[in-house]
Amino acid sequence: MFHRIRALIIKELLALLRDKKGRMVLIVPPLMQLFMFSFAATQEVKNQTLAILNLDRGQPALTLEQDFTAATTFSRVIHLQRSEEIPAVINEQQAIAVLWIPPNFSRDLEHGQTAQASFILDGRKTNAAQIIQGYAGRIIDRYRTRLADKGQQSGINIVARNWFNPNLDFRWFTVPSLVCILTTVIGLIVTGLSVAREREMGTFEQLLVSPLHPLEILVGKALPALLIAMLEGSLIVVVGVLLLRVPFNGSLPLLFGSMAVFLLAIIGVGLFVSSLSMTQQQAVLGVFMFLVPATILSGFASPIENMPHWLQTISYANPLRYFMTIVRGIFLKDVPVAVVWAQTWPMAIIACVTLSMATWLFKKRME
Amino acid sequence: MSNRLRRMSALIRKEFAQIRHDPSSLMIAFVLPVILLFLYGFGVSLDAREIKIGVALQDQGKDADSLTAAFLASPYFQAHISRDEQLLEQELVAGRLRGLVVIPMDFSRQVEKDGASAVLQVIADGSEANTANYVQNYAQGVVNTWWAMRQRNHAVWDQHGAQLATRIWFNPELESRNSLIPGALAIIMAIIGTLLTALVVAREWERGTMEALMATPVAISELIIGKLLPYFILGMMAMLGSVAISVTLFDLPFRGSLPALLLSCGAFLLAALGQGLLISSASKNQFIAAMIALITGFLPAFLLSGFIFEIASMPPVIRALTHIIPARYLVTNLQTLFLVGDVWSLLLPNIGILLLLAAVLFFLTARKTVKRLR
Amino acid sequence: MANESLVIEDLTYGYGKHLPLALSALSATIRPGIVTGLVGPDGAGKTTLMRLMTALLLPSSGLLTVFGLDTCSNASQLHEIIGYMPQKFGLYEDLSVIQNLCLYADLRNVTTTDRRQVFARLLAFTGLESFQQRLAGRLSGGMKQKLGLACALIRKPRLLLLDEPSVGVDPVSRRELWRMVEELVDEETAVIWSTAYLDEAERCQDVLLLDEGRLIFSGPPQNLSERVADRCFQIQGISGNRRQVLARALQQQEVQDGIVQGQNIRIVLRAGHGQPALSVLDAGSEARLTPVVPRFEDAYIDTLGGGPGGTSLLAAAMTSLPRNRDVIVEAEGLTKRFGSFTAADDVSFTIRRGEIFGLLGPNGAGKSTTFKMMCGLLRPTSGTGRVVGLDLQKAPGKARSRLGYMAQKFSLYGDLSPRQNLDFFSGVYGLTGAHQKETVARMIDIFGLTPHLTNSAKDLPIGFKQRLALACSVMHEPAVLFLDEPTSGVDPLTRREFWTHINGLVEQGVTVLVTTHFMDEAEYCDRIGLIYRGRMIASGPPDELKTQTRSPQIPDPTLEEAFITLLQQWDAKHEEAP
Structure with a gap:
C-alpha cells in the first residue's frame, strides 16, 4: 500500500x-x-489632497491652516477663494476634505468666544474619511492646547504604544x-x-x-x-x-x-x-x-x-x-x-x- | 432580415441557450453576485464598533473610576476591566483583545495635581494595523471628552476657543457598505466580463466548435459581436439586479440617474469584455485563460480599484498602474452615482477613459483574431 | 476547369521553424462528382491539408484553389460554398439537435422558408427525427457523426470536407454515413473523406495517400492494389493454432505481411519471391494457399515497406501462465439500469484462458456498459462479473491487480515522460525495488522507447503512444487484458504491431477481452459476442457468425455483413412479436 x-x-x-x-x-x-x-x-491614508478656504487674515487662522498643511496625511493642498467652490472640489474628488475657516475666526478667538472652523469630508471614501476625521480631531486638540492660557490645564498625557508593530x-x-x-x-x-x-x-x-x-x-x-x-x-x-x-x-x-x-x-x-x-x-x-x-x-x-x-x-x-x-x-x-x-x-x-x-x-x- | 443580422442573432441565441444549460455560468452570473452583495452588505464593515479592549485599572481613585466609566460607556469599545495587567496582556497576545488602556497607580493623584503630569498608556495590537489605528484614535477621543467634562465640572474649562465642526457629506454615518457595495458591483462585472468570457471562448477552441464556425460564411466581426452581446446583456442584468438588491435590501441611497448608471456600467463592461476576448485570443486553453483572467481582471478589480484600499496611499508605480485598470473608473462612478448624484464633470471623463480602454482592447483583439487557426 | 474542383500546386506547410514540414511540395487535383479519399498514417498531414482547403490555415508556399477561388484571397467566398466537418464534429454538446441545426442554418444563410424543407430532408436522411430535442452531447457516437454531417450539409456545399468521420462509429452507422455522402455526390459536388481505415479508402473513386507530409500515391485505389495483384493469398483449412501459424508465416522470407481473418490467415508475398512452403508453417495437413483479391490495405502496407515481424519480444519476456482451459473471465447475468433505461440486460459470457473474446455492437447498444462492468468501472444493478474467480465487487483490489486495461483514447499522463509513466503504473500495480526497475528497463528495451525517454508522453508519435499504453498495462503480467477499442483511428502498420504483441501474449496464456468497431480487429478474436439493445444477441467464432448469416443474396458474407444481418434479423423478430 x-x-x-x-x-x-x-x-x-x-x-x-x-x-x-x-x-x-x-x-x-x-x-x-x-x-x-x-x-x-494598505489601509493607511497618505498622499491625500486637502482643500483650504481661509477667509480670515488673522494669525490664529494662519496657524490653524499651517497645522493642517503640516500633517503628513496631506501631501497636496488646494487653496480656494470662495465658498461656492467647495461643492465642486468635493464632488469631483479633487480633494478628500475641505478646511473652511470663516472670516471672524481670529476675532472670535481673541474675544474669547467660540471660534468655529468647518471640516468637510467626502463620505464616499468611508475608511479614509474616518481616519482623517480622527487626525483632524487631534490637530485641533493640539492647536487648542497650544493656544490655551497658562491658567488652563492641558489634557492628559497619553502614551500611545502599538505592540508587535510599533509603526x-x-x-x-x-x-x-x-x-x-x-x-x-x-x-x-x-x-x-x-x-x-x-x-x-x-x-x-x-x-x-x-x-x-x-x-x-x-x-x-x-x-x-x-x-x-x-x-x-x-x-x-x-x-x-x-x-x-x-x-x-x-x-x-x-x-x-x-x-x-x-x-x-x-x-x-x-x-x-x-x-x-x-x-x-x-x-x-x-x-x-x-x-x-x-x-x-x-x-x-x-x-x-x-x-x-x-x-x-x-x-x-x-x-x-x-x-x-x-x-x-x-x-x-x-x-x-x-x-x-x-x-x-x-x-x-x-x-x-x-x-x-x-x-x-x-x-x-x-x- | 439581412444575412449578417441573421447570423449574428443565431450566434447570440446559441450563446444564451448554452448559458441556460450550464449551471456553472449561471452560478457565476446570478448566485455569486448575491453572495458577494450579502457579504459586503453585512460582512465587510470597516466601521469599527465595540472593539474589545482591556482597561488595566491599577488606581482606586475617583478620577480613575470615572475614566473607566467613560471607556465602558463608549460605543466604540467593549471594555473589560481588570486589575491584573499581565492577564490582560496575555489576552492581547492571544488576540482576544485589540487594545489595552493602562491607568497607572497614582493616576488620580496626578490628575488632581496637574493633567499634564498624569500619564496614561494606550497599547494597541499592531498586528492588525488598521484596528490599532482606530483604537488609538478612539481612546484619545474618549480621554479628551472625559477631560473636557471633568474640567467643565470643575469650571476651569473655557467652553469657548477653537472648535472644529466636522461634516461628512453624502454619507454622514460613514456606513462603509455605502462605499463597498459599489466596489462589489465592479468585481461582479469584472468576473462576468473577463473571467466568464475568457473561459467560454477558450472552451470553443478546446471543443473544436470554433473550427467549425470558422469554416462557415460567418465574419470575424459577427463572431466577436455574437460573443460580446450575450455577456454584455448578462453583465448588465447581473448589475441591475445587484443595484436593485443594494437599494431595497441594504438601504443604499441611489442619487444618480438610470442613464448615467447604464452608461458607466456599459462602458466598463465593454472594456472588461474586450479584456476577456483578448485573453482568450491569446490563450486557447481554459486553465491558462482562467489564470490570466484572475490575475489581470479579478485581482485588480479587487485590489487596485480603490474600493477597499486607498489608491493615493499606494507607491507611485502601482498608482500609475491603476490608471489602466477599468475597475478604478467604474468604482468612482458607482460611488458617486449611489451617494452623490449625476456629477457629469466627474462621470463623463471616466466614461470617456473606459471607452478609450475598450477601444484599445478591441483594436488589439481584432488585430490578433483573424479567421484562421493560427 | 469543369472537372477540377480543387487544384493543389506545390503546396507546403510548416507549423514552426524547428518542426518538420507538415506538408511538403504537394500537387494534386480533385474532381467533382466523386468521393476522394484522403488516407495515410496518423501525423501524415491529413488534417493540415483539410484545414488548408478550408482556408483556416494559409499555405507557407504554393497555391490552393477551390472552384477557382484562391484560399489566400477569397476565403470569404470560399466559406460560402464549402461544408466542413472537423474531427471533433463541431457540434455544441450542450445544445439540442434542432438547436444545432438552426444555428448552422442561420450561419449558412438558409432562410426560414427553405428551412422547413431542408430540416425535414436532413432529419429523415439522418434518422434523427425522433431525437430533435435531445442534447447533442447525449447522442451516441454514430448519431453525433450523422448530426455533424447534417450540419455540414445544411446548404448543399460544392465542396464537402469530412475529417475522419468514421472514427469510433459502428459498421451500421458507417454504412449509413457512406450512403448519405454517396447520395449527395453529383456533377457539381466534390467530397473529400479523410480516414485511417483503408477499407473505406477502397470505396473512394480517387485516393490521395499521404505519408510524412508527402503525397506518395494519387489515383483510383485499384491502381495501387494492382501492385500486389498476384501476391495475396489466404491460408485456409488451418487445423493447428492459427496465431502460431501466423507468427511462423511472418518469419518466412517470402511473406511480407499477414493478418488473421477468422480461422484463416491472409498473407501478402514479397515481390519477386515464390510461395512459402506450407510444411514449414505447420498449419496441418488440410492447409492450402488460395489466391485472393488484393485489397487496398495490402498495397498500402507494401508501399510502406511491409509490416512488422511476427514475434513479440514482449510475450517472450513474460512468464507464461499455466496451460489449462480454466474459465478466467465470467459475466453472469450482468444488468445495468440507469433510471428507467436498461443499458445492459442479463448479459452472460465466459472466456477461457488464452482466448480472445470480442464485444461488438452498434454505438449505444450497451457494449461499453458491459465492458465497464467487467473491469469494475461500473457497479452492475444485478449479476456478477468475475475475473480469475474473484468477484469484482467483493474483492475489487485483488481482482483489479490481475487485470490490465487499455483505454480507447490515449489515457496516460501526457505531461509525464514515458519512463515516469512506466514508473507510475508499475508502482501502482505493486511492483517494487529491483523487480520494478528491471521491468521498466525491459519495457523500454522491448518497445524501443529509448530515443523518446525525455519527451512528454503526449508529444510521442501515435505509434509510440500505443506501445507505451500497452507497456503500462502489462508490466504487472496480468492474467487478463481488457482492451477498449485499442486501435481506433490508428493506422494499419501500428495496428499490426499491436496485434503481434497481443497474439504473443495470448500464446503465453493471457486472456483478452476486446471491444471494437473495426472488423479487421474482430477477425483476430476467437469468439465474438454481439451486443444489441442491451442484450447479447449472438456469440461464437467469427467464421461461425458468417456461416450463420449466409443467404442466397450474400453467399459469402464478410464479418461486417454478418454483423448487419444479425442486427436486422433480431429487429425483424422483435417487431413481429411485440
Missing part, C-alpha cells in the same frame, strides 16, 4: 511540476500577488495574511482541478481499474497538494521576511504544524469540489465560489468583530479565520502553544468534516 501511494504522489508531483507552464502557474502568480498586495493593499506598518499585517490566502489558493487549485483534469484526460478510468483503493487515490491526491502548498507557504514566508522585511518572531514548527492541519481542511474542500465537477471549468468556478466568501469572512479585508453576530457564527466554519489568527500571531506576537492550539483544534474538526465529505462524494461519484 505504501508503495502504491508513493507512486501516486510522485506521479502527481511530476504532473504538476514537470511542465514548465505548470511550474510557472504555481510560482509566478502567487509571487505577483504577494508583491502587488503587500504594496497596494503600524500595514505590510506587517498584509504579508502574514497573504501567507494564509495564497496557501489556500494553491491548496484549492491543485486539488480542485486534479480529479476534474484526470476525468477530462481519461486517465481517471485508468486509475480506477488499477488495484488502488479509492482512499489510496484520495491520499495520493491530498499529500502532494499538502506538500506543494506547504512549500509555497514557506516560499512566501521567506520572501516576506527577507525581501519585504516583515519580522518573524514566533516558532517555525508551530507555524508548519498548524499549516498542515489547515491545509488538510482546505484540501478536503478542494477534493470535494473536484469530485463534484465534471470539467475543469466547473472546478475553477467551484473553487472560486468557495474562495471569495472564505477570504471575505477571514478577517483579512475587515475584522471579524465588525461583522453582525450571525455572520460571525458562520465564520466559525471557515478554516481561514483560525489560520489567519495563528499566522499573524506567530509572525508578530510569538504566541504561546496554548494560543495556537486554541485555534488549531477547530481547524482539525473542520478538516475531518471536509475530508470525510470529499471521500463520501468521491466514492459516490466513482461510477
Whole structure:
C-alpha cells in the first residue's frame, strides 16, 4: 500500500511540476500577488489632497491652516477663494476634505468666544474619511492646547504604544495574511482541478481499474497538494521576511504544524469540489465560489468583530479565520502553544468534516 | 432580415441557450453576485464598533473610576476591566483583545495635581494595523471628552476657543457598505466580463466548435459581436439586479440617474469584455485563460480599484498602474452615482477613459483574431 | 476547369521553424462528382491539408484553389460554398439537435422558408427525427457523426470536407454515413473523406495517400492494389493454432505481411519471391494457399515497406501462465439500469484462458456498459462479473491487480515522460525495488522507447503512444487484458504491431477481452459476442457468425455483413412479436 501511494504522489508531483507552464502557474502568480498586495493593499491614508478656504487674515487662522498643511496625511493642498467652490472640489474628488475657516475666526478667538472652523469630508471614501476625521480631531486638540492660557490645564498625557508593530506598518499585517490566502489558493487549485483534469484526460478510468483503493487515490491526491502548498507557504514566508522585511518572531514548527492541519481542511474542500465537477471549468468556478466568501469572512479585508453576530457564527466554519489568527500571531506576537492550539483544534474538526465529505462524494461519484 | 443580422442573432441565441444549460455560468452570473452583495452588505464593515479592549485599572481613585466609566460607556469599545495587567496582556497576545488602556497607580493623584503630569498608556495590537489605528484614535477621543467634562465640572474649562465642526457629506454615518457595495458591483462585472468570457471562448477552441464556425460564411466581426452581446446583456442584468438588491435590501441611497448608471456600467463592461476576448485570443486553453483572467481582471478589480484600499496611499508605480485598470473608473462612478448624484464633470471623463480602454482592447483583439487557426 | 474542383500546386506547410514540414511540395487535383479519399498514417498531414482547403490555415508556399477561388484571397467566398466537418464534429454538446441545426442554418444563410424543407430532408436522411430535442452531447457516437454531417450539409456545399468521420462509429452507422455522402455526390459536388481505415479508402473513386507530409500515391485505389495483384493469398483449412501459424508465416522470407481473418490467415508475398512452403508453417495437413483479391490495405502496407515481424519480444519476456482451459473471465447475468433505461440486460459470457473474446455492437447498444462492468468501472444493478474467480465487487483490489486495461483514447499522463509513466503504473500495480526497475528497463528495451525517454508522453508519435499504453498495462503480467477499442483511428502498420504483441501474449496464456468497431480487429478474436439493445444477441467464432448469416443474396458474407444481418434479423423478430 505504501508503495502504491508513493507512486501516486510522485506521479502527481511530476504532473504538476514537470511542465514548465505548470511550474510557472504555481510560482509566478502567487509571487505577483504577494508583491502587488503587500504594496497596494494598505489601509493607511497618505498622499491625500486637502482643500483650504481661509477667509480670515488673522494669525490664529494662519496657524490653524499651517497645522493642517503640516500633517503628513496631506501631501497636496488646494487653496480656494470662495465658498461656492467647495461643492465642486468635493464632488469631483479633487480633494478628500475641505478646511473652511470663516472670516471672524481670529476675532472670535481673541474675544474669547467660540471660534468655529468647518471640516468637510467626502463620505464616499468611508475608511479614509474616518481616519482623517480622527487626525483632524487631534490637530485641533493640539492647536487648542497650544493656544490655551497658562491658567488652563492641558489634557492628559497619553502614551500611545502599538505592540508587535510599533509603526503600524500595514505590510506587517498584509504579508502574514497573504501567507494564509495564497496557501489556500494553491491548496484549492491543485486539488480542485486534479480529479476534474484526470476525468477530462481519461486517465481517471485508468486509475480506477488499477488495484488502488479509492482512499489510496484520495491520499495520493491530498499529500502532494499538502506538500506543494506547504512549500509555497514557506516560499512566501521567506520572501516576506527577507525581501519585504516583515519580522518573524514566533516558532517555525508551530507555524508548519498548524499549516498542515489547515491545509488538510482546505484540501478536503478542494477534493470535494473536484469530485463534484465534471470539467475543469466547473472546478475553477467551484473553487472560486468557495474562495471569495472564505477570504471575505477571514478577517483579512475587515475584522471579524465588525461583522453582525450571525455572520460571525458562520465564520466559525471557515478554516481561514483560525489560520489567519495563528499566522499573524506567530509572525508578530510569538504566541504561546496554548494560543495556537486554541485555534488549531477547530481547524482539525473542520478538516475531518471536509475530508470525510470529499471521500463520501468521491466514492459516490466513482461510477 | 439581412444575412449578417441573421447570423449574428443565431450566434447570440446559441450563446444564451448554452448559458441556460450550464449551471456553472449561471452560478457565476446570478448566485455569486448575491453572495458577494450579502457579504459586503453585512460582512465587510470597516466601521469599527465595540472593539474589545482591556482597561488595566491599577488606581482606586475617583478620577480613575470615572475614566473607566467613560471607556465602558463608549460605543466604540467593549471594555473589560481588570486589575491584573499581565492577564490582560496575555489576552492581547492571544488576540482576544485589540487594545489595552493602562491607568497607572497614582493616576488620580496626578490628575488632581496637574493633567499634564498624569500619564496614561494606550497599547494597541499592531498586528492588525488598521484596528490599532482606530483604537488609538478612539481612546484619545474618549480621554479628551472625559477631560473636557471633568474640567467643565470643575469650571476651569473655557467652553469657548477653537472648535472644529466636522461634516461628512453624502454619507454622514460613514456606513462603509455605502462605499463597498459599489466596489462589489465592479468585481461582479469584472468576473462576468473577463473571467466568464475568457473561459467560454477558450472552451470553443478546446471543443473544436470554433473550427467549425470558422469554416462557415460567418465574419470575424459577427463572431466577436455574437460573443460580446450575450455577456454584455448578462453583465448588465447581473448589475441591475445587484443595484436593485443594494437599494431595497441594504438601504443604499441611489442619487444618480438610470442613464448615467447604464452608461458607466456599459462602458466598463465593454472594456472588461474586450479584456476577456483578448485573453482568450491569446490563450486557447481554459486553465491558462482562467489564470490570466484572475490575475489581470479579478485581482485588480479587487485590489487596485480603490474600493477597499486607498489608491493615493499606494507607491507611485502601482498608482500609475491603476490608471489602466477599468475597475478604478467604474468604482468612482458607482460611488458617486449611489451617494452623490449625476456629477457629469466627474462621470463623463471616466466614461470617456473606459471607452478609450475598450477601444484599445478591441483594436488589439481584432488585430490578433483573424479567421484562421493560427 | 469543369472537372477540377480543387487544384493543389506545390503546396507546403510548416507549423514552426524547428518542426518538420507538415506538408511538403504537394500537387494534386480533385474532381467533382466523386468521393476522394484522403488516407495515410496518423501525423501524415491529413488534417493540415483539410484545414488548408478550408482556408483556416494559409499555405507557407504554393497555391490552393477551390472552384477557382484562391484560399489566400477569397476565403470569404470560399466559406460560402464549402461544408466542413472537423474531427471533433463541431457540434455544441450542450445544445439540442434542432438547436444545432438552426444555428448552422442561420450561419449558412438558409432562410426560414427553405428551412422547413431542408430540416425535414436532413432529419429523415439522418434518422434523427425522433431525437430533435435531445442534447447533442447525449447522442451516441454514430448519431453525433450523422448530426455533424447534417450540419455540414445544411446548404448543399460544392465542396464537402469530412475529417475522419468514421472514427469510433459502428459498421451500421458507417454504412449509413457512406450512403448519405454517396447520395449527395453529383456533377457539381466534390467530397473529400479523410480516414485511417483503408477499407473505406477502397470505396473512394480517387485516393490521395499521404505519408510524412508527402503525397506518395494519387489515383483510383485499384491502381495501387494492382501492385500486389498476384501476391495475396489466404491460408485456409488451418487445423493447428492459427496465431502460431501466423507468427511462423511472418518469419518466412517470402511473406511480407499477414493478418488473421477468422480461422484463416491472409498473407501478402514479397515481390519477386515464390510461395512459402506450407510444411514449414505447420498449419496441418488440410492447409492450402488460395489466391485472393488484393485489397487496398495490402498495397498500402507494401508501399510502406511491409509490416512488422511476427514475434513479440514482449510475450517472450513474460512468464507464461499455466496451460489449462480454466474459465478466467465470467459475466453472469450482468444488468445495468440507469433510471428507467436498461443499458445492459442479463448479459452472460465466459472466456477461457488464452482466448480472445470480442464485444461488438452498434454505438449505444450497451457494449461499453458491459465492458465497464467487467473491469469494475461500473457497479452492475444485478449479476456478477468475475475475473480469475474473484468477484469484482467483493474483492475489487485483488481482482483489479490481475487485470490490465487499455483505454480507447490515449489515457496516460501526457505531461509525464514515458519512463515516469512506466514508473507510475508499475508502482501502482505493486511492483517494487529491483523487480520494478528491471521491468521498466525491459519495457523500454522491448518497445524501443529509448530515443523518446525525455519527451512528454503526449508529444510521442501515435505509434509510440500505443506501445507505451500497452507497456503500462502489462508490466504487472496480468492474467487478463481488457482492451477498449485499442486501435481506433490508428493506422494499419501500428495496428499490426499491436496485434503481434497481443497474439504473443495470448500464446503465453493471457486472456483478452476486446471491444471494437473495426472488423479487421474482430477477425483476430476467437469468439465474438454481439451486443444489441442491451442484450447479447449472438456469440461464437467469427467464421461461425458468417456461416450463420449466409443467404442466397450474400453467399459469402464478410464479418461486417454478418454483423448487419444479425442486427436486422433480431429487429425483424422483435417487431413481429411485440
